[in-house]
Amino acid sequence: MQPLIITVAAVGAELTPEQTPHLPLTPEALGETAARCQAAGASIIHVHCRNDDGTNTSAVARFKAALAAIRARSDLIVQFTTGGAVGMTPQERAGPLRLRPEMATLTCGSVNFGDEIFENSFPIMREILAAMRRYDVVPELEIFDAGHIANARRLESEGLLQFPRHFDLVLGVPGALDANVRNLVNLIDALPPDCTWSVAGIGRQQLPMAVSAIAMGGHVRVGIEDNIYYAKGRLASNDELVARVARIAVEMGRPPATPDQARELLGLPARTARDQESPPPPRKRKRSNPRRV
């Protein structure tokens, strides 16, 4: 089986500093988190940015400082959010893409999100994808509901996306698909051929979903964006959550991928190419048999 790609979703948009002291609010704190999480076994960092007071921001200057801090302290694959926070405009969500991170998320459809609606109409998705194409950013496709995979296929048929791509299956958001193995298997069965996938279990389902994904040949997203607890009543740091999954993965014969191994598995250009004027075309992805259970 392939090495395990561990993504750390280290910040999010909804948490407040009152909920956990482990939120990396500043670019410096994000750089420190990146270094610790890479040492613990992560290969991708999913990035939202905050102001010093903890409020969410899409300011390009803040993302620029965060990108620089992460690159100075790690060689993690940097994946910007384009989901942002509920209520942000598509222009705000896509703004930081001009900084040309290696990856960015694309949520593939609207979804209830607690008591709110996380809006991702086709026009919004097309606009965000156009910005990704303009800046040569590779999308990771976020799936919160079963219909989102059909939406991704439609975007592909419109020529706006190419498959195979990496999918992140987000299970357990209140208002979306529950986090259980039956839903996970159904989603994997619906993926286009040769796509890789990870699972992001929300709340207390983070660890069971992660262990399921390791066993099924998928990859894993953990981090306090999705789950603030290490155990009932005990808050977690991001690197603790990464380290626990890495330990289990080693025991299960799936040692964590290095960032460069993850780039290879995901078909991303080698990191040094990002700093050149014209990056080379993406590598051809290896067949991965991602659906094997």
Ligand code: KMH
């Ligand atoms: N904050 C959520 C509304 C993403 O980063 O791509 C959306 C989100 C998804 O976090």
Ligand code: ZN
């Ligand atoms: Zn996010």
